Amino acid sequence: MRPLSKTAATAFALLLLVAAWQAVVQIGHYDRSLLPSPLHVAQGIVELARSGVLFEDLQVSLLRFAAGYFSASVCAILLGLTLGRIRPLWTLVDPIVQVLRPVSPIAWSPFIVLWFGIGNAPAIVIIFLAAFFPVLLSTVKAVRSVDATYLKVAQNFELPPLRLLTRIVFPSAFPQIAHGLHLAIGTSWIFLVSGEMVGSQSGLGFLIVDSRNVLRLDLVMAGIVLIGVFGLLLDRTVGLLERWVGRQWGMEK
Amino acid sequence: MEATGLSKRFTHKGRTEPVLNDVSFQVGQNEIISILGKSGCGKSTLLHLLGGFERPDEGTVRINGQPVTGPSRNCIMLFQHYGLLPWRTVLGNVELGLENERLPASERKERAMRYLRKVGLEDKAGAFPRQLSGGMQQRVALARALAVQPKLLLMDEPFAAVDTFTRYQLQDELLRIQREERTTIILVTHDIDEAVYLSDRVLLMGANPGTIRTELAVPAAKPRDRGHEDFLHVRRTVLERFELTRAAPAPEFSI
Ligand SMILES: Nc1ncnc2c1ncn2[C@@H]1O[C@H](COP(=O)(O)OP(=O)(O)OP(=O)(O)O)[C@@H](O)[C@H]1O
Numbered sequence: 086m087r088p089l090s091k092t093a094a095t096a097f098a099l100l101l102l103v104a105a106w107q108a109v110v111q112i113g114h115y116d117r118s119l120l121p122s123p124l125h126v127a128q129g130i131v132e133l134a135r136s137g138v139l140f141e142d143l144q145v146s147l148l149r150f151a152a153g154y155f156s157a158s159v160c161a162i163l164l165g166l167t168l169g170r171i172r173p174l175w176t177l178v179d180p181i182v183q184v185l186r187p188v189s190p191i192a193w194s195p196f197i198v199l200w201f202g203i204g205n206a207p208a209i210v211i212i213f214l215a216a217f218f219p220v221l222l223s224t225v226k227a228v229r230s231v232d233a234t235y236l237k238v239a240q241n242f243e244l245p246p247l248r249l250l251t252r253i254v255f256p257s258a259f260p261q262i263a264h265g266l267h268l269a270i271g272t273s274w275i276f277l278v279s280g281e282m283v284g285s286q287s288g289l290g291f292l293i294v295d296s297r298n299v300l301r302l303d304l305v306m307a308g309i310v311l312i313g314v315f316g317l318l319l320d321r322t323v324g325l326l327e328r329w330v331g332r333q334w335g336m337e338k
Numbered sequence: 339m340e341a342t343g344l345s346k347r348f349t350h351k352g353r354t355e356p357v358l359n360d361v362s363f364q365v366g367q368n369e370i371i372s373i374l375g376k377s378g379c380g381k382s383t384l385l386h387l388l389g390g391f392e393r394p395d396e397g398t399v400r401i402n403g404q405p406v407t408g409p410s411r412n413c414i415m416l417f418q419h420y421g422l423l424p425w426r427t428v429l430g431n432v433e434l435g436l437e438n439e440r441l442p443a444s445e446r447k448e449r450a451m452r453y454l455r456k457v458g459l460e461d462k463a464g465a466f467p468r469q470l471s472g473g474m475q476q477r478v479a480l481a482r483a484l485a486v487q488p489k490l491l492l493m494d495e496p497f498a499a500v501d502t503f504t505r506y507q508l509q510d511e512l513l514r515i516q517r518e519e520r521t522t523i524i525l526v527t528h529d530i531d532e533a534v535y536l537s538d539r540v541l542l543m544g545a546n547p548g549t550i551r552t553e554l555a556v557p558a559a560k561p562r563d564r565g566h567e568d569f570l571h572v573r574r575t576v577l578e579r580f581e582l583t584r585a586a587p588a589p590e591f592s593i
């Protein structure tokens with residue numbers, strides 16, 4: 086699909102969703118405190134924007150997300166490059182990863198609060214955990230499927246080990262790593278809210294908890310809408326980056 | 339280059355199969371020799387042993403008297419699928435082998451460009467491998483190999499994937515460049531014409547396990563004429579030898 090028609094399709098789909106929401110509210114005659122209508126939520130968003138809470142929370146959330154996501158990506162890629170190159174080591178580490186990975190980062194939250202206190206840290210750690218494993222696994226897989234011919238070429242030109250890693254293994258694995266990064270952005274964004282419900286006093290997750298406590302369901306819904314929209318934007322941005330990588334690397338014409 | 343008593347076995351699903359058995363031959367400086375044999379007889383395996391990419395179960399490979407223990411810049415292999423790095427430009431690919439050397443960047447670029455010029459691709463320096471035809475990619479791989487000035491060039495079916503016209507053109511280019519660079523070349527092929535046209539000697543390989551059955555000197559002077567009597571004569575001899583050296587009972591076999 087061409088980019089323009091894709092944008093149009095996205096806009097149309099979102100419009101459809103809002104229309105369905107409005108229809109449910111009207112047909113069901115739901116009370117505003119039970120299911121706020123799109124208009125009420127829009128008013129809520131405007132209210133949040135006016136008071137400045139919106140931008141503050143959004144900024145805090147995005148910064149936490151960036152900190153958790155990028156530190157996880159760097160750690161996972163470095164570790165993945167090493168583990169992927171040393172076969173016996175991965176055989177040992179793989180079961181450990183498979184035991185840790187299915188545990189939801191939220192399950193760790195009591196420990197996380199104990200170890201990291203409150204404030205920014207718990208949210209960042211939870212986002213870190215959510216992003217870490219998908220990136221690690223895709224990096225290891227990518228490194229292990231590097232074309233044997235490239236490795237032979239590198240051997241033939243006597244590239245030293247570190248240069249082999251930076252000049253051959255990493256670039257060759259990069260398209261698949263980029264795919265892992267794309268997946269991870271989705272999973273870790275999901276955990277942003279839960280992360281901020283644990284011991285934070287700000288951010289979109291806190292906005293939701295706080296609004297629930299004062300029974301402002303329109304603001305709860307406003308928080309949900311914002312998280313959804315920004316999740317979509319992040320995904321699209323990274324998707325564009327991934328496609329660019331694919332083109333640069335000659336995966337597609 | 340000297341190979342003595344090379345044997346190689348592969349174990350597959352618990353069964354050990356000899357792929358090469360007691361292969362010995364010598365190659366002199368500036369020689370071009372071809373290893374000719376049908377698909378699956380172990381030509382690529384032999385080339386990998388010569389280049390040090392795999393260790394023989396028995397036997398040794400020596401270059402200038404030194405035993406080969408692993409791949410080295412002395413002896414560059416051109417792979418069947420070129421092995422160009424798709425994320426680097428043509429120039430970047432040619433520079434790959436020069437990055438070890440303590441050369442200033444400008445000198446490195448200059449040397450890479452010199453070899454690109456040699457293969458007629460200086461105007462493609464900024465292109466990516468995917469934007470080039472198969473024949474051009476093969477030329478880039480050749481320039482990359484020559485840029486490190488190896489003593490020995492190993493080529494695995496270098497022109498198998500290009501059309502006949504391009505193949506003829508590339509073969510002539512290879513002969514010209516070999517004269518200029520004075521590189522020794524061992525090339526593997528299953529194309530009889532190519533073997534006869536390019537090389538000073540042709541080694542005929544038999545299969546199961548791979549051995550060198552016959553060695554054939556190609557007397558005709560270079561540059562050769564593809565339609566010339568001598569060329570056709572040697573070609574006929576190769577065909578005959580292949581018939582004679584074929585393991586009996588004869589399997590279905592056509593060239
Ligand atoms: N790594 C390996 N493990 C097991 N068997 C192998 C391996 N490499 C090659 N073989 C076997 O060795 C034999 C010779 O393979 P090789 O690739 O050397 O043949 P070839 O003469 O180059 O064939 P082609 O002309 O098709 O390239 C084949 O039967 C192949 O199955």
Ligand SMILES: [Mg+2]
Nearest residue numbers: 381382383494
């Ligand atoms: Mg082969």
